[in-house]
Amino acid sequence: MTTLEQLCELGVFSPLDVQFAHFLYRLDGGGHEVVLLSAVLVSYFNAQGHICLSLSDLANTSFPTSPSSQNLPQLQCPSLTQWRNELSATKVVGMVGDYKPLILEQDRLYLYRYWHYERLFAQQIYLRLQPLPLLFSRTLLKDHLSRLFPAKPRDVKQRKAVLCALTRRFCIISGGPGTGKTSTVVRILALLLAQQADLRVALAAPTGKAAARLEEAIQAAIPQLNIDPELKNNIPSKASTLHRLLGSKKGSPYFYHNAQNPLLYDVIVVDEASMIDLALMTKLVSALLPNARLILLGDRDQLASVEAGTILGDLCELAEKKQSFLRNHLVLLEKSYRFRADHGIGQLAHAIRYGETETLTRLLQSSQESIEWQPIENQEQLQKKLTPIILKNFTSYLQARDPFLALKLFNQFRVLCAMRHGIFGVLAINRLIETILSIHFDIKPNTRWYHGRPIMVTRNDYHLRLFNGDTGLILQLPDMPEAQAFFFDPESPNGLRQVWPNRLPEHETVYAMTIHKSQGSEFDEVLLLIPDQISNLLTRELLYTGMTRAKQHLYLMGNREVIIEAMSRRIKRNSGLIMQFETLKKTAY
Numbered sequence: 001m002t003t004l005e006q007l008c009e010l011g012v013f014s015p016l017d018v019q020f021a022h023f024l025y026r027l028d029g030g031g032h033e034v035v036l037l038s039a040v041l042v043s044y045f046n047a048q049g050h051i052c053l054s055l056s057d058l059a060n061t062s063f064p065t066s067p068s069s070q071n072l073p074q075l076q077c078p079s080l081t082q083w084r085n086e087l088s089a090t091k092v093v094g095m096v097g098d099y100k101p102l103i104l105e106q107d108r109l110y111l112y113r114y115w116h117y118e119r120l121f122a123q124q125i126y127l128r129l130q131p132l133p134l135l136f137s138r139t140l141l142k143d144h145l146s147r148l149f150p151a152k153p154r155d156v157k158q159r160k161a162v163l164c165a166l167t168r169r170f171c172i173i174s175g176g177p178g179t180g181k182t183s184t185v186v187r188i189l190a191l192l193l194a195q196q197a198d199l200r201v202a203l204a205a206p207t208g209k210a211a212a213r214l215e216e217a218i219q220a221a222i223p224q225l226n227i228d229p230e231l232k233n234n235i236p237s238k239a240s241t242l243h244r245l246l247g248s249k250k251g252s253p254y255f256y257h258n259a260q261n262p263l264l265y266d267v268i269v270v271d272e273a274s275m276i277d278l279a280l281m282t283k284l285v286s287a288l289l290p291n292a293r294l295i296l297l298g299d300r301d302q303l304a305s306v307e308a309g310t311i312l313g314d315l316c317e318l319a320e321k322k323q324s325f326l327r328n329h330l331v332l333l334e335k336s337y338r339f340r341a342d343h344g345i346g347q348l349a350h351a352i353r354y355g356e357t358e359t360l361t362r363l364l365q366s367s368q369e370s371i372e373w374q375p376i377e378n379q380e381q382l383q384k385k386l387t388p389i390i391l392k393n394f395t396s397y398l399q400a401r402d403p404f405l406a407l408k409l410f411n412q413f414r415v416l417c418a419m420r421h422g423i424f425g426v427l428a429i430n431r432l433i434e435t436i437l438s439i440h441f442d443i444k445p446n447t448r449w450y451h452g453r454p455i456m457v458t459r460n461d462y463h464l465r466l467f468n469g470d471t472g473l474i475l476q477l478p479d480m481p482e483a484q485a486f487f488f489d490p491e492s493p494n495g496l497r498q499v500w501p502n503r504l505p506e507h508e509t510v511y512a513m514t515i516h517k518s519q520g521s522e523f524d525e526v527l528l529l530i531p532d533q534i535s536n537l538l539t540r541e542l543l544y545t546g547m548t549r550a551k552q553h554l555y556l557m558g559n560r561e562v563i564i565e566a567m568s569r570r571i572k573r574n575s576g577l578i579m580q581f582e583t584l585k586k587t588a589y
């Protein structure tokens with residue numbers, strides 16, 4: 001068995017990585033071992049969220065590199081010069097401008113598709129850097145701004161964001177929870193519509209949940225505006241998923257809207273932009289009209305997309321560079337209006353974001369109204385420590401006699417796990433919570449449709465209009481002959497959709513969910529469960545994303561040492577986006 005196959009058996013590589021490597025080796029004609037090594041690594045790194053393989057990071061090392069892989073078979077990587085030279089001699093690796101399965105640009109090796117996306121994305125953003133004219137006179141603009149920001153002291157950054165969006169085709173508004181991203185974008189829309197009443201506006205987000213939250217936040221923000229009622233009525237609040245906006249084609253990675261058939265909108269606002277991967281972002285920017293304004297909202301410190309890329313993070317990093325041409329296209333909102341300066345969750349989020357170990361330790365040990373920290377010494381303690389929190393937060397929805405109320409109460413609290421598998425993983429914790437609840441309530445975890453079972457849809461069902469991530473409850477109330485699944489549905493008169501459990505698309509139990517899945521959602525109270533051992537999955541971004549899902553109260557369970565170690569680990573994804581912009585800049589002059 002070759003080293004590739006051994007590493008596949010051991011679960012380091014996927015069968016796809018290995019098959020892809022063999023396929024390219026054969027396509028090349030055989031004889032170049034470097035193709036096997038490079039192709040398997042490109043495929044592997046791509047699946048880990050990297051846009052490309054960084055040859056310089058791996059040159060002269062052996063792979064896998066982590067300390068826990070010491071006893072595994074190793075692949076030896078050549079020196080950078082030798083690696084580049086050997087790749088250049090193959091038929092399957094091309095340079096910039098070639099159409100080959102792999103592209104080598106400087107020391108970055110890409111699957112052609114990802115190189116193409118990266119270059120196209122950079123080009124599309126570059127084209128949007130030309131400013132747009134301001135239609136208001138200065139006096140009128142001043143008047144509008146003082147009506148939209150009447151409170152003193154005025155938030156200078158939010159005003160800056162408004163001016164940025166008014167005069168640019170592309171702008172990023174990034175900020176942590178409650179920093180006023182939605183409130184600012186509503187003011188932007190009010191001003192743009194005051195300039196031009198028939199402006200075509202689209203609101204979108206990467207997931208259905210995030211789109212629903214954007215709608216709610218916009219609807220809540222509009223009444224607060226000090227503007228004419230007619231203008232208020234003109235501000236749209238309907239949001240859709242990006243896939244729906246672009247027009248999904250069944251069984252195809254392409255969309256109905258693209259460069260040839262652009263989206264007919266003048267303004268496109270996209271929330272939760274940190275969740276958008278390179279491929280989707282490229283398809284979005286390619287489908288815009290030349291003069292359309294793209295406004296990206298998001299939190300750069302959150303977890304990056306599941307698929308390859310850290311686009312929002314890369315763009316923010318580039319915009320923050322000295323004399324960056326993107327400098328005037330980014331506004332970072334820093335003041336939180338949700339958390340007072342002395343609020344525990346706000347302070348903890350700040351400490352994690354900046355890796356401040358001492359502040360983190362102080363916050364965990366001091367008694368905070370909004371944070372309860374409990375270390376976990378061993379697995380046996382888990383049930384004992386979880387029980388009071390589970391009973392406190394899940395009793396009310398289980399006892400509710402009205403489906404709408406039950407859903408509302410259930411959605412106030414969620415358990416978040418770092419991973420899916422293992423003792424601290426979602427699957428085991430959901431089973432443990434079922435056990436805890438079955439001791440105190442008449443629920444039968446061994447039956448599928450027991451009263452109170454919370455479910456999350458894991459596969460889209462367009463017919464039932466149920467989408468990946470939608471959360472509902474199985475309820476069997478006294479007036480129901482059989483259990484039914486209930487989901488929120490703002491379009492239905494009673495706000496609910498009722499589905500026969502047997503007709504549900506693929507789903508799973510969701511007392512607990514992964515932090516990844518919780519992106520784009522917020523809950524009044526969150527229990528964040530950190531495993532007792534450090535692993536590659538535990539990073540600063542994961543901790544930050546998990547804890548900032550809590551609006552009022554955070555239960556944090558985990559060992560201090562593991563939390564501190566996780567905080568010191570940053571997600572780094574290989575990408576050449578910044579270099580692509582540098583190249584465009586050089587060729588433009």
Ligand SMILES: Nc1ncnc2c1ncn2[C@@H]1O[C@H](COP(=O)(O)OP(=O)(O)OP(=O)(O)O)[C@@H](O)[C@H]1O
Pocket residue numbers: 151155158175176177178179180181182183184217337338522
């Ligand atoms: N300049 C401001 N002055 C006073 N209150 C503000 C200001 N900006 C926002 N707020 C209030 O802060 C709260 C959070 O604002 P908003 O929902 O716009 O933030 P966000 O960044 O979009 O939050 P999320 O983290 O939920 O995405 C709202 O209640 C809003 O009314």
